[in-house]
């Protein structure tokens with residue numbers, strides 16, 4: 001796998017991207033002139049101390065927030081040039097997003113939650129489409145259950161199925177195991193690995209070195225800037241790098 005994906009080979013590439021919050025002396029440069037590519041078909045974890053800009057980077061790359069400057073390329077598309085409607089359409093069809101808190105709709109069944117992105121995109125699911133993807137995340141028997149009837153790990157797998165139903169070019173995951181116990185988290189991480197083996201691109205923010213070590217590479221941030229990248233690192237090496245940044 002290439003370490004530095006160029007825009008042509010990247011699932012998502014950032015070129016000189018900055019994003020600040022607030023103005024004047026109180027301004028915070030959450031992401032500060034970042035240039036990086038995330039390889040297609042690869043799984044990249046983003047780590048860094050609290051407030052280092054991880055979530056902001058993920059939200060920028062996913063088109064959930066606008067950059068102040070620089071370019072963000074999703075496949076070949078410059079999303080920084082996209083209008084609001086185009087960006088909404090692009091998020092619905094080309095991007096999957098999974099949150100720490102699952103964000104399922106409580107009144108809908110697992111199957112209805114999974115079908116939602118297709119309905120929002122203006123089409124219903126094809127025959128067997130939802131059942132197939134629920135089976136792929138190991139929840140074939142839970143289609144009619146509502147979120148409150150599912151464990152945290154099961155809810156996160158429904159959320160992953162919902163994110164994957166549109167076959168996104170890249171799956172963004174913000175602390176996907178943050179609310180899970182080790183065992184449920186492990187099931188989710190194994191599911192993500194299965195998806196990557198199938199060609200899926202994943203960008204994941206995590207605080208957990210053990211989770212980050214499951215990715216192909218780990219990118220570190222400090223004060224909104226890139227602060228290193230490790231390939232195929234074990235959890236101890238990831239933790240050492242993180243501790244050095246926090247020191």
Ligand SMILES: Nc1ncnc2c1ncn2[C@@H]1O[C@H](COP(=O)(O)OP(=O)(O)OP(=O)(O)O)[C@@H](O)[C@H]1O
Nearest residue numbers: 021022028030048049050051052053054055056057
């Ligand atoms: N909406 C906002 N308004 C003002 N400041 C913000 C906003 N979002 C983020 N920030 C600031 O930008 C910086 C980066 O925040 P971000 O949430 O991206 O960091 P993080 O690395 O994900 O943090 P954590 O690990 O604590 O979740 C922080 O200083 C934060 O306080």
